[in-house]
Amino acid sequence: MNIAILGAGNVGSALARLWAGQGHTVTFGLKPGSNPRNPMPAGVSAAAIPDAVAAAAVVTLCVPWPAAEAAVRSAGPLAGKVLIDATNPLKDDLSGLELGTTTSAAEQVAAWAGRTRVVKAFNTIGAMLYGNADIAGMRADGFYCGDDADAKREVATLITDAGLDPIDVGPLRMARALEPMALLWIDLAVRQKRPLPFGFKLLRG
Numbered sequence: 001m002n003i004a005i006l007g008a009g010n011v012g013s014a015l016a017r018l019w020a021g022q023g024h025t026v027t028f029g030l031k032p033g034s035n036p037r038n039p040m041p042a043g044v045s046a047a048a049i050p051d052a053v054a055a056a057a058v059v060t061l062c063v064p065w066p067a068a069e070a071a072v073r074s075a076g077p078l079a080g081k082v083l084i085d086a087t088n089p090l091k092d093d094l095s096g097l098e099l100g101t102t103t104s105a106a107e108q109v110a111a112w113a114g115r116t117r118v119v120k121a122f123n124t125i126g127a128m129l130y131g132n133a134d135i136a137g138m139r140a141d142g143f144y145c146g147d148d149a150d151a152k153r154e155v156a157t158l159i160t161d162a163g164l165d166p167i168d169v170g171p172l173r174m175a176r177a178l179e180p181m182a183l184l185w186i187d188l189a190v191r192q193k194r195p196l197p198f199g200f201k202l203l204r205g
């Protein structure tokens with residue numbers, strides 16, 4: 001797949017490395033004057049945001065929540081593309097979420113993006129676990145949700161390619177449940193200092 005990544009930080013760099021390693025064409029979309037925070041992964045290129053997005057079938061949003069609207073609006077036409085929303089609408093002090101319960105960051109992103117098929121994914125565990133999620137004999141799940149079945153099938157492949165077990169949890173409004181899961185993971189890791197690695201697994205009988 002041809003993938004544009006908006007946000008070349010922890011999440012963007014990890015996904016770029018893993019996806020490029022699986023043979024995808026990956027381009028960071030950089031805002032003017034910005035440089036990737038980490039060394040460019042092998043096989044990954046960079047371009048201005050509208051150019052990276054125009055060439056891509058899949059756009060991945062992995063910027064801090066306060067930058068999300070600007071990043072989406074700078075993307076140019078998104079109609080017909082798949083937009084993966086990996087953001088979490090965290091408060092600055094990580095004590096909670098800026099929005100939730102009756103809406104979600106993913107639904108807000110979809111409203112900004114217009115006629116785009118948004119899929120929430122990659123938000124529930126730390127980016128250091130992408131590609132390193134085999135824990136105690138099990139692989140951590142990568143939960144995802146969205147309203148378009150074809151888009152979700154494509155994203156499921158990309159979740160597998162990032163070393164997680166894809167779990168479809170339903171329509172996009174289920175991001176109202178996935179975003180608080182991120183808060184749980186962050187609180188366990190950052191405030192409670194629970195040793196890594198740990199992730200989430202849906203146990204099924």
Ligand SMILES: NC(=O)c1ccc[n+]([C@@H]2O[C@H](COP(=O)([O-])OP(=O)(O)OC[C@H]3O[C@@H](n4cnc5c(N)ncnc54)[C@H](OP(=O)(O)O)[C@@H]3O)[C@@H](O)[C@H]2O)c1
Nearest residue numbers: 007008009010011034062063064067071087088123126127
């Ligand atoms: N960190 C994790 O483990 C993790 C896991 C799951 C989900 N998330 C969520 O994923 C998102 C990204 O987290 P992160 O830790 O990867 O953040 P990060 O390391 O701070 O990186 C953010 C990246 O976004 C770029 N950026 C900022 N404004 C932008 C804009 N308008 N257009 C394009 N790029 C822009 C930054 O560029 P500059 O440096 O030039 O500003 C930087 O490359 C957040 O919403 C976070 O809650 C994080």
